[in-house]
Every structure is written in structure tokens, then in C-alpha cells.
Amino acid sequence: MALTLSVGLQKKVGLPDYGSLCASCHVEFEIDRSLIDNDLEGFHEKAAGAFAACRQAVNDQLVQQSAYSSSPPSNGKPNRTYHHNGHARHSGGEVPKQNAGTATQSQIRAIFAIARRQRVNPSSLVREKFGVDRPEDLSIREASTLIDELKRGLVESRD
Structure with missing residues (x-):
């Protein structure tokens, strides 16, 4: 019989001027019930692997957003950065x-x-x-x- 393993991770980092960036990852997959009954170490490895994958995805996303929000200005105009809602404006174009x-x-x-x-x-x-x-x-x-x-x-x- 299969069980569903659900793993999630969310991370929020502060930015200057009361801003923040947030990223989350959630995965769900089925595992064999026998892992819990007969191979607890195997179960922990599966769960730890899922958490590691989520942690890497979240950190990658935060680095990507952070790099974008701190990229140098273009055209001599002020650089626009990510806002609380995750949308971005930048000097290269307008956002609705x-x-x-x-x-x-x-x-x-x-x-x-x-x-x-x-x-x-x-x-x-x-x-x-x-x-x-x-x-x-x-x-x-x-x-x-x-x-x-x-x-x-x-x-x-x-x-």
C-alpha cells in the first residue's frame, strides 16, 4: 500500500526599506508503506532528499530574485526592484x-x-x-x- 509523503519549505529574507523576498517549495509523492514499517532509515532518506531538493529550489529562487533586484541601473535611471507582491518594475520597461x-x-x-x-x-x-x-x-x-x-x-x- 502506498502512502503520500508531503514536504514543504518556505523562506523569507528581509531587504532594506521594509522589503522582503519570499520563496516556497512544496512536493508530494507516493512512497511504499513498507519503508515506515521495515526501513525507517530509508524513509528518512526519502524525506531528507525531498527537503534538500526544496531547500535548493528555494535558495536558488531567492538568489535569482535578489540578483535581479540589485542589478545595476540602466539608462541612468533608478533601478526598480521586486515589490512585496513579487512583481517587478525596471527601468527597461513598464509593468501594467x-x-x-x-x-x-x-x-x-x-x-x-x-x-x-x-x-x-x-x-x-x-x-x-x-x-x-x-x-x-x-x-x-x-x-x-x-x-x-x-x-x-x-x-x-x-x-
Whole structure:
């Protein structure tokens, strides 16, 4: 009689500016019941092999995503990176808005409020720093970076 062995592994790594990358692997396969009854070491080898395969797949995926998100900028424009939803934007092309991981409404409000207190034009600022026309066009990570810089007083008005 066959049994189903199910093995899964998930790993999440932190990135700067409150970001993260996550990858998971899940495999299921049938094994002979006699392994548990007569060959426990053989069963452990099968399970360990499945975990090792998942661990390698997860690590490979994280390395691939990490390499992509840290690749150098092209065209002199800022490099876009993976966002919380796993989608990517990069300076070589646009991703449809619904997949772009655009800034949240709370981030937009914070940008406008802090910029107003510091007498900085937020539209000019995002155009200069990120090459987008409006704060609403920023990615979540870009908005987070801008909020941090505004809070620390690291931006100056050029208007």
C-alpha cells in the first residue's frame, strides 16, 4: 500500500526599506508503506532528499530574485526592484499599473503632509528623484524611501 509523503519549505529574507523576498517549495509523492514499517532509515532518506531538493529550489529562487533586484541601473535611471507582491518594475520597461505595487494611499498622504511642512513640492521632488510625474506613481519601496528621507530632512526644494 502506498502512502503520500508531503514536504514543504518556505523562506523569507528581509531587504532594506521594509522589503522582503519570499520563496516556497512544496512536493508530494507516493512512497511504499513498507519503508515506515521495515526501513525507517530509508524513509528518512526519502524525506531528507525531498527537503534538500526544496531547500535548493528555494535558495536558488531567492538568489535569482535578489540578483535581479540589485542589478545595476540602466539608462541612468533608478533601478526598480521586486515589490512585496513579487512583481517587478525596471527601468527597461513598464509593468501594467495593477501589477506595479504602487504606493499606498497612506504613503501618498504622508509624502504630501511632510513635504508641505518642509515647503517642498512633492511632484517636482518625485520627478527629480525617481523619474515619475506624481507621487501616486511611486512604488511602495520608493515611497517608503522618500518618506524616510523627508523625515530626516535629506531632501531640498529646487522650486
